[in-house]
Amino acid sequence: MAFFTTLIAQTSDSRQDLIDTPVVQACLRGQVSPESYRALLQETYYLMRRTAAILRACRDDLKDRPVWLVTALDGYIGDQQAAEDRILDDFIASGGDAHALRLGAPGAATTVLVACACDMVAQHRPMGVFGLVHVLETTSVALALAATDRIQQSLQWPDHAFTYLRSFGTADRDRIAQCAMLMDEIVSATDQQVIVESARMFYRLYGDMLRGLPAGHPAAAAAHSDCAPAPLWPSARDQINALRSGVIGTAVSSWAPILMLPSGRS
Numbered sequence: 296m297a298f299f300t301t302l303i304a305q306t307s308d309s310r311q312d313l314i315d316t317p318v319v320q321a322c323l324r325g326q327v328s329p330e331s332y333r334a335l336l337q338e339t340y341y342l343m344r345r346t347a348a349i350l351r352a353c354r355d356d357l358k359d360r361p362v363w364l365v366t367a368l369d370g371y372i373g374d375q376q377a378a379e380d381r382i383l384d385d386f387i388a389s390g391g392d393a394h395a396l397r398l399g400a401p402g403a404a405t406t407v408l409v410a411c412a413c414d415m416v417a418q419h420r421p422m423g424v425f426g427l428v429h430v431l432e433t434t435s436v437a438l439a440l441a442a443t444d445r446i447q448q449s450l451q452w453p454d455h456a457f458t459y460l461r462s463f464g465t466a467d468r469d470r471i472a473q474c475a476m477l478m479d480e481i482v483s484a485t486d487q488q489v490i491v492e493s494a495r496m497f498y499r500l501y502g503d504m505l506r507g508l509p510a511g512h513p514a515a516a517a518a519h520s521d522c523a524p525a526p527l528w529p530s531a532r533d534q535i536n537a538l539r540s541g542v543i544g545t546a547v548s549s550w551a552p553i554l555m556l557p558s559g560r561s
Contacts, residue, residue: 298487299478302429305491309498313434316502317510322438325445326510332450333391334508336459340382341401342504345409346431347375349416349424356421367477371428381459388456404507408500415493422486425478426493430501432471435460 313319318335321327354368387393401409415423439460447457454461481487 297479298481299475301487302478302491302494306429306494306498309495309502310433313430313498313502313505314437316505318505318508319438319442321510322442322446325442325449327446327449328509329390329450331509332446333386333389335505336382336386336389336391337396337399338402338405338504338508339459340379340386340396341399341405342408343375343379343382345401346412346427347372347379349409349412349427350375352416353421353424356416356419363477363480367473368424370473378459381462385456385459389450389452402504402507404500404504408497408504411496411500420489420493422481422489423493425474425481426490426495427497429474429478429490429494430497432474434501436471 318331321331322335350368350372354365354372357364357368383393383396386396400406412424412427415421443457443460446460447454450456478490481490
């Protein structure tokens with residue numbers, strides 16, 4: 296079995312737990328308050344500011360590994376600054392105070408996530424960074440494509456308040472396909488185990504970060520409390536077949552419709 300298929304299958308429960316967080320479900324239903332959206336941008340900004348340094352440290356630790364691993368991390372590092380800039384622009388467009396954001400500090404859950412990533416670096420487990428990348432990219436793509444229009448419709452804000460979710464999420468579609476091919480090149484059972492364990496841990500920690508955010512409009516949430524539960528994400532086989540079909544949009548669309556439904560398990 297190709298490793299990317301294994302990674303998807305062995306992290307499916309952790310991924311679903313993240314999608315079940317109240318703020319994600321509020322986004323998917325279009326029940327987002329201005330405070331919720333700014334809080335999401337704020338914590339994502341703090342996370343992205345620190346992720347680049349973590350990626351660089353892991354890159355240095357991989358200098359004796361095949362060059363394609365280092366090249367892959369170079370691409371991810373380059374994405375971080377662009378993401379940080381877009382988030383800051385969106386925060387300003389949504390009425391946030393950029394100066395306060397730059398001088399501020401992340402919440403406790405974000406701090407713990409970053410600390411765990413730094414500990415991974417300190418323990419010289421650089422392959423674990425690909426678990427972190429997997430979590431950030433799959434989540435951003437799914438949320439961007441499934442929820443952005445609903446969030447914008449709820450808030451009635453202009454397009455320039457949503458450049459991160461749209462632009463960076465769309466760019467990540469290609470990177471997910473590239474990540475699939477990259478993961479399938481990793482044949483070491485030890486490296487594979489590190490990546491799976493890392494992804495499961497970071498899904499949980501990222502979910503904790505999201506659980507600490509305000510969920511949205513309580514009245515709207517109550518109005519939708521009787522919605523039918525959402526099914527689980529598509530099977531690992533469906534996802535990998537879509538990714539390898541050569542049509543990136545197909546790969547993403549296999550996830551996005553499920554995320555648009557209310558939370559729950561079948």
